[in-house]
Amino acid sequence: MDDTLDDEAWKDSFDKLLDPRPQLRMLNIIKSNVRASFNIDSSIENSSHSILKENKEPVRPKQHILDVCDDLGEGEKRSISTPFGKRLGVDLFHCGISPITGMKLDGFGGNTEKLQDRVEVELHIKKRVCFEVESTNTISNSDELKNKFKDRNSKNISDEHREGIRSSLVLQPGKWRKSLNCWRRTHVVETTLDISVNPPLITPRAHTQVRPSSLGRKSIFLNDCNNIDNDFESQVLRHCDQRKPIRFDILYAPSKMVNAKKIGEGAYGEVFRYSGKKRKRNSYSTDVVLKVIPIEGSTEINGELQKTFAQILPEIIISKKMSSLRVGKNNTTDGYANIFKVSLVRGTYPEHLIKLWESYDDEKESENDHPKIFADDQLFIVLELEFSGEDMSNFKFVNAEQSYYALQQIILALAVGEEECQFEHRDLHWGNILIEPTAEKEISYTFHTKDLTLCSKGVKITIIDYTLSRITIDDFCNFNDLASDAELFAASGDYQYDIYRMMRDELKNNWALFSPKTNVFWLSYVTEKLITGVHYKSVNTKVHRLYIEKLKTFQSTILTFESATHCVKHIFDLT
Ligand SMILES: Nc1ncnc2c1ncn2[C@@H]1O[C@H](COP(=O)(O)OP(=O)(O)OP(=O)(O)O)[C@@H](O)[C@H]1O
Structure with a gap:
């Protein structure tokens, strides 16, 4: 046999x-x-298939590199990136250099000293930046921009404008929000040009009601719904199982947070980890992650306006929904962050968390603002999540x-x-x-x-x-409207930044779809x-x-x- x-x-x-x-x-x-x-194994700015095949020329100086990009046809510019070294038939860079300009990206060594100096002197900020600005391509003066484009039609203005942004907007792979905000703060960019050319294409159905909240978050009710609850604070409190905010230092007193450590940070908040109690009999105790997000305050934090109740509500709803997929009948997964609890707290930052923040800053140099800046009436949303690794x-x-x-x-x-x-x-x-x-x-x-x-x-x-x-939950569609986010779509530095453009093209800029x-x-x-x-x-x-x-x-x-x-x-x- x-x-x-x-x-x-x-x-x-x-x-x-x-x-x-x-x-x-x-x-x-x-x-x-x-x-x-064809371009999958790294990325940067947009290019065409034919260039990939044909271009076997040796490396050219920076200006010519930009020329090659400019030679591209209209449709080709928008679609996809190709590692620049590939197009030229040479390995131009290992990882830290933008293939468009040959510029060093932050964190990859090389001539970062000069960059740091320039950032500190010119921009007066302490934060690390994740891009380098090439002065000839920087759009830093709105009059200059107007003059440059005054005889062109609006479409061209927008395209040129976007290309101008792209040549200097090189972000590091991964988390982009802080570096993009930093770029926005240091560049006067007339995003309105883009908005007029590229208006949001959200076309709600006959009975649809749009409930806008700034910062891009929008909710659309797909059915006829006259009872929109605009009391976002009450809704947030309901999700927190609370009637009013709890004092921050009481809810998260040191005794309740054994082995606590700051483990990360995002544009919107700080992330701490501590040892959790056993949640159920026979269950293992898991470590808990605390994500602390300031809301409703008038002070900018980490270069961002604080989120409002209206803006934080959808994130709470989506986080809870995705977490709840671990139990269910038809569709289940524990592949989304497990959320134990959401709370609304008020008060200054607890002293022990400030110490943890400072230890992290000493060790890793935080890019966030010091939490001492929060006053006694500051509100925070605190998400308690299961620790899920690196x-x-x-x-x-x-x-x-x-x-x-x-x-x-x-x-x-x-x-x-x-x-x-x-x-x-x-x-x-x-x-x-x-x-x-x-x-x-x-x-x-x-x-x-x-x-x-x-x-x-x-x-x-x-x-x-x-x-x-x-997401869609019970005829309630929630999405982030990126239709006029010109800079995000102009960014480069990784295949990641092509994906935002690919999404925009796929959705025809209608982010509700x-x-x-x-x-x-x-x-x-x-x-x-x-x-x-x-x-x-x-x-x-x-x-x-x-x-x-x-x-x-x-x-x-x-x-x-x-x-x-x-x-x-x-x-x-x-x-
Ligand atoms: N459940 C978790 N387990 C372990 N680490 C976590 C968890 N949630 C968040 N983190 C860590 O905290 C960091 C920041 O979290 P998160 O991405 O949720 O913040 P954010 O403010 O939304 O960030 P962004 O800057 O992208 O807006 C993550 O990159 C991760 O390292």
């Missing part, structure tokens, strides 16, 4: 995903049709087999979100994917009533930060990071090489899918 395995037996479910497309893959048709995969940019995978399975967890979590509540994350960069080791062998999901399990390969992923996310293709774009970005960006313990093994190849094959097909759901249906052969 022949007891050898048949040819297909070694394949796992992920390989099956690739099966329907081998001919396309061999012909390389997928790449040109879907516009994006973000992907810092995590060290054992090998590509482990990261390949982590990718599958991300796909499934997104698919469950799409199925349950038309969820699109819209900002799934590697700083928003947390990873921690797990002893669990398998991770379970329910997708469209079907129970599915994945090998964990020793890691568990968690998706965080819903600031740009879009549900288009799960945006999740696919982010999956393409994550796969690229797993191939070329993340840290691995062992790279000289057969299994690592095998799985890097699998990731590359996956990368060449991913953009042909319409959604994470579509992808999962192929992986698990669901019809």
Whole structure:
């Protein structure tokens, strides 16, 4: 009897995903049709397929590099990035230099001293900046800008304007909000030009009511709904199970926060970790993460206006909804941050948290403002979350087999979100994917009533930060309207910044739409990071090489899918 395995037996479910497309893959048709995969392994500014193939010239000086970009046709400029070294047939940079300008990015060594000096002298700010400004391309004077463009039609004004921004707006990979705010503060940019050319295309249906809140967050009721509750404070209090704010120093007294430490920071708040109590009998005690977000105050914090009740409410709703997917009937996943509690507190920052903030600042140099600035009447939203590990940019995978399975967890979590509540994350960069080791062998999901399990390969992923996310809950659609965010779409520095442009094109700048293709774009970005960006313990093994190849094959097909759901249906052969 022949007891050898048949040819297909070694394949796992992920390989099956690739099966329907081998001919396309061999012909390389997928790449040109879907516009994006040829440039996947790094990125920067926009370019065209043809340039990638044809340009074999040696490296040219900076000015010529910019000329090459300017030669591009109208449609091509907007679509996708290509690593510049690739286009020129040379490896121009390893990671820290913008391929557009050859500028050094902050944090990568080189001539940063000069940059620091300039920032401190000219901008009078202490913060680290994540971009470098090239004076000839900087739009720093609005009159100059007007003169430069006065004879052009408005479309050209906008395009030139955007290109002008792009040439100086180079952000580091991952968290972008603070560096972009810093750029905005230091550049006078006439974003109104862009708004007039590119108006938001939100076209609510007949019975739709739009409830705007500044800072881009919008909620649309898809049904006829006359009872809009505009009392956002009461709604926030309801979500907090409170009738009024609690004193900050009492709710989070030192005795309640054992082994506390500041572990991170975002544009909107500070993040602390401490040892949690056992929540249930027989359960393990998990560490708790405290995310502290100042709201409603008139002082700017970390370069941002504080969020209002109206702006924080959708984030609370989305966080709770995504967390609640760990229990349910039709669609379940624990791939989104687990939220234990939300509270509204008032008062100055507790002294022990200030000490933790200062220790972090001594060690890592905080980019945030010192929390001593808050007065006694300051309000904060405090989210208590389950600690979920390190973000992907810092995590060290054992090998590509482990990261390949982590990718599958991300796909499934997104698919469950799409199925349950038309969820699109819209900002799934590697700083928003947390990873921690797990002893669990398998991770379970329910997708469209079907129970599915994945090998964990020793890691568990968690998706965080819903600031740009879009969701529908009970005919209530919530999204962040990025229609007039000219600078975000002009940024470069990583494939990540192409994704914002790809989303805008896909949605035709109508950010209320549900288009799960945006999740696919982010999956393409994550796969690229797993191939070329993340840290691995062992790279000289057969299994690592095998799985890097699998990731590359996956990368060449991913953009042909319409959604994470579509992808999962192929992986698990669901019809
Ligand atoms: N549940 C968690 N477990 C572990 N670390 C976390 C958790 N939530 C947040 N963090 C850490 O805190 C950092 C900041 O959190 P988060 O991204 O939610 O803040 P933010 O203010 O929304 O950031 P942004 O600047 O993108 O707006 C994260 O990058 C991560 O390192």
